[in-house]
Amino acid sequence: MNVETEKKLHKNPFLEPYGTLHDVVPFDRISPSDYEEAFMEGIRRDDEAIEKLVSDPAEPTFNNTLARVDVSKGEHYYDLLDRVSNVFSCMLSANTTDELDALAQKMSPVLTKHANDVSLNPKLFARIKAVHDHPDRELTAEERMLLETSYDGFVRSGALLDEEGKQRLRALTEEASMLALQFSQNLLKATKAFSLDITDEAQLDGLPETARETARETAREQGMEGWTFTLDQPSYGPFMTYSTQRELRRKMYMARNTLCTSGPESNLDICARLVNLRREIAQLLGFDTYADYVLKHRMASNVANVYKLLDDLIAAYKPTAVKELDEVQDIARRMEGVDFELEPWDFSFYSHKLQMERYNLDAEMLRPYFKIENVIRGIFGLANKLYGITFKENETIPVYHPDVKAYEVFDADGSFLAVLYADFYPRKGKQNGAWMTEFKGQWIDYKGRNSRPHVSLVMNLTKPTPEKPALLTLGEVETFLHEFGHSLHGMFANTRFESLSGTNVWWDFVELPSQFMENYAVERDFLRTFAFHYKSGEPIPDELIDRIVKSRNFLVAYSCLRQVSFGLLDMAYYTLKEPFKEDIRRFEKQAWSPAIIMKQLPDTCMTTQFSHIMAGGYAAGYYSYKWAEVLDADAFSVFKKNGIFDRATAQSFRENVLSKGGTEHPMTLYKRFRGQEPTIDALLRRNGIKK
Numbered sequence: 001m002n003v004e005t006e007k008k009l010h011k012n013p014f015l016e017p018y019g020t021l022h023d024v025v026p027f028d029r030i031s032p033s034d035y036e037e038a039f040m041e042g043i044r045r046d047d048e049a050i051e052k053l054v055s056d057p058a059e060p061t062f063n064n065t066l067a068r069v070d071v072s073k074g075e076h077y078y079d080l081l082d083r084v085s086n087v088f089s090c091m092l093s094a095n096t097t098d099e100l101d102a103l104a105q106k107m108s109p110v111l112t113k114h115a116n117d118v119s120l121n122p123k124l125f126a127r128i129k130a131v132h133d134h135p136d137r138e139l140t141a142e143e144r145m146l147l148e149t150s151y152d153g154f155v156r157s158g159a160l161l162d163e164e165g166k167q168r169l170r171a172l173t174e175e176a177s178m179l180a181l182q183f184s185q186n187l188l189k190a191t192k193a194f195s196l197d198i199t200d201e202a203q204l205d206g207l208p209e210t211a212r213e214t215a216r217e218t219a220r221e222q223g224m225e226g227w228t229f230t231l232d233q234p235s236y237g238p239f240m241t242y243s244t245q246r247e248l249r250r251k252m253y254m255a256r257n258t259l260c261t262s263g264p265e266s267n268l269d270i271c272a273r274l275v276n277l278r279r280e281i282a283q284l285l286g287f288d289t290y291a292d293y294v295l296k297h298r299m300a301s302n303v304a305n306v307y308k309l310l311d312d313l314i315a316a317y318k319p320t321a322v323k324e325l326d327e328v329q330d331i332a333r334r335m336e337g338v339d340f341e342l343e344p345w346d347f348s349f350y351s352h353k354l355q356m357e358r359y360n361l362d363a364e365m366l367r368p369y370f371k372i373e374n375v376i377r378g379i380f381g382l383a384n385k386l387y388g389i390t391f392k393e394n395e396t397i398p399v400y401h402p403d404v405k406a407y408e409v410f411d412a413d414g415s416f417l418a419v420l421y422a423d424f425y426p427r428k429g430k431q432n433g434a435w436m437t438e439f440k441g442q443w444i445d446y447k448g449r450n451s452r453p454h455v456s457l458v459m460n461l462t463k464p465t466p467e468k469p470a471l472l473t474l475g476e477v478e479t480f481l482h483e484f485g486h487s488l489h490g491m492f493a494n495t496r497f498e499s500l501s502g503t504n505v506w507w508d509f510v511e512l513p514s515q516f517m518e519n520y521a522v523e524r525d526f527l528r529t530f531a532f533h534y535k536s537g538e539p540i541p542d543e544l545i546d547r548i549v550k551s552r553n554f555l556v557a558y559s560c561l562r563q564v565s566f567g568l569l570d571m572a573y574y575t576l577k578e579p580f581k582e583d584i585r586r587f588e589k590q591a592w593s594p595a596i597i598m599k600q601l602p603d604t605c606m607t608t609q610f611s612h613i614m615a616g617g618y619a620a621g622y623y624s625y626k627w628a629e630v631l632d633a634d635a636f637s638v639f640k641k642n643g644i645f646d647r648a649t650a651q652s653f654r655e656n657v658l659s660k661g662g663t664e665h666p667m668t669l670y671k672r673f674r675g676q677e678p679t680i681d682a683l684l685r686r687n688g689i690k691k
Helices: 002-007 033-054 062-070 074-075 080-094 100-121 122-133 141-156 163-195 209-221 233-242 248-258 270-285 290-296 304-334 344-359 363-369 372-387 476-493 514-523 543-550 554-573 584-591 624-642 645-659 667-673 680-684
Strands: 196-198 227-229 388-394 405-410 416-423 435-440 454-460
Touching: 002 363, 033 080, 033 100, 033 122, 033 435, 062 122, 062 141, 062 584, 074 624, 080 100, 080 454, 100 163, 100 645, 141 554, 163 270, 163 405, 163 454, 209 227, 209 344, 209 667, 227 233, 227 270, 233 248, 233 344, 248 344, 270 290, 270 554, 270 584, 290 304, 290 680, 304 344, 344 435, 344 476, 363 476, 372 388, 372 476, 372 645, 388 554, 416 476, 435 476, 454 476, 476 514, 514 624, 584 624
Parallel strands: 416 454
Antiparallel strands: 196 227, 388 405, 405 416, 435 454
16 A cells, blocks of 8 residues: 555544543554644634534523533533644653654644634633623532633633733734743753763763663664763763763763753743743733732742742751751862862762762662662552552553553542553653653543543653663652652542643642652652562662661752752742843842852853743742642641551542642642641751751
């Protein structure tokens, strides 16, 4: 069969029911050309459905307006635009190609225009406003939340602007969408373009066997001799920690910390423009700053509360952080001489030496006990202990890359709960970092059928090599737990409306389920369930666990200030009231200076690679990680009191937090679980800052 005949016979899988188990995405039937056709048909169907809705002669009610908008999937089997958008966005971040990148550039303005057409549709807003101003009946808490978020969403998207304002908003949002996409594409290209290629084995001095084997395999994959190191974390992190070659550490550090500051992938102008676009959008909508616009729907509520949190953390942690840095400088001088000056590319190397001196512990000692298959069993087993759920790998479920595993997830009563995809390793075409996303959210349709979610867990963990299985660091186990916490939030979703389901919560609440799970990484009873030597099968020794527990707060204050510095930088950009015209590198160094104690270099820049606040939805929201850390420490203190595997406590956490999504105010949900509002005390005690 020739190519033209195949094309004629090919059916676009997005345009009809998938006909697959649990209605999973048929990745094996999707071709790149299917996306654009599905996007355009999805927009057409959206327009048709909205026209039908706004033409309804009946008086607007909650059911014929709000419920109809949110659960139209129940009437039309699925929302085509959501379906293709979810798959496409995951491919862009996890498995992109030049063809998909080009299509993203083409579709971005089209999709932004459509989103604006919906949010600026005066007839649609008029119906929602009519219900908002005069509800036709007593609404449930979830219905009230949908009504409020829908109405406010339209207002925040410009529904109350005059025609000139609406046109200006369209132009601003379309440009911002394009630039955020360009930012991400530049960062991926720049990250993947760099490699440190070594052919002299002497230059591997200090590097553990795992790092060498991974680098050798990377070189082989690229058709090269020797060892290749990249800026992907499983390669970069060990190199900076163990390499004795100071000049090579400097080269790696500078490559990582000057990403997208020059050349065709420069993000300097893009970042400045994004900051100004967002400020202008906020001011057009009646807010002084973009942060004011964002924080209206955050637990923090306002800029003052964010700065209070960040300032309180600086006051509590900075004295200890300065002491920690002095201790690293001290061991460096004891090793290298009294005149040795610690540079940023030295910090990981000498802090590791200090950790070895103090606790006789490092990541490589633990790797043999963290074979990825054992870690998977351990984390899935933890979910089983807490919630009774089970995971069954199903190799018949199509996946988008051979690295990806697909699991059916079943509830304690045996009923189907979710599909979980797990994508573990770095590769070309995959963004750095780790994240959770969904191919399909959860909702309950108009017939009462509970449509269960399909969740995707994406990470960049240490890869297996021909010589060894994938052996993780404790930090990678923590990353797995973190993203798995997000996945549980998605999988346990049990709400009527998809827009309020799962992780669709306020952004300074969304990190609670993920950071909560990180607590288990240093819990003795959890480690004993899965940490067995990959060769001998022997359990991790108690004295090694003792060292893990004792070292849990190693450099905790320094790490806290690092997170706070990112929060300060984020807020500095998005609390601007006037156009941003400064040099980004200088502005950055001034903005986060209250939390910076390490020497700064003039050429380095975080902003140009800071995806969270430029392209990832955390603009004016990076403080959320520390905000949620207060919540997670407070929540875990209940488990420490009742037992870290206590089913009753876990069930309360599931019912009151994980399953509720954004159906009520997050503090209402948290207090229902905890019985009171959180305080910072549990975090300070956990970190050893407060006794």
